[in-house]
Amino acid sequence: MISINNLKDRSHAERVARMAVERLNDIWECRDEITPDHTTRVPPKLLDVLRHLPRTNCGECGVSSCMAFAASLIEGERCVEDCPPLLEAGMEEKLVELRELGL
Numbered sequence: 094m095i096s097i098n099n100l101k102d103r104s105h106a107e108r109v110a111r112m113a114v115e116r117l118n119d120i121w122e123c124r125d126e127i128t129p130d131h132t133t134r135v136p137p138k139l140l141d142v143l144r145h146l147p148r149t150n151c152g153e154c155g156v157s158s159c160m161a162f163a164a165s166l167i168e169g170e171r172c173v174e175d176c177p178p179l180l181e182a183g184m185e186e187k188l189v190e191l192r193e194l195g196l
């Protein structure tokens with residue numbers, strides 16, 4: 094089951110839908126190499142997510158602080174791509190770390 098909520102507008106919905114399709118296609122392509130993992134996923138802790146954000150509180154993501162953005166990431170209301178500074182050169186390591194947290 095896939096659930097997506099709190100999208101800003103049609104363009105945001107299209108971007109999130111494209112990402113979901115790409116991820117599902119990647120999974121399908123690797124299906125023979127995948128071993129099912131039946132463990133329960135524990136959401137990352139707020140401070141662990143915040144540690145990997147730029148922490149400038151610039152507001153470009155549409156929320157007032159990186160802390161608020163971290164909370165919305167954990168809730169699944171936003172995706173890491175909603176933070177423009179994270180997509181800039183030099184931030185690749187933070188992006189990988191956020192992915193490793195399951196975001």
Ligand code: SF4
Nearest residue numbers: 151152154159162176
């Ligand atoms: S855009 Fe990124 S750096 Fe700026 S406030 Fe939002 S989370 Fe923080």
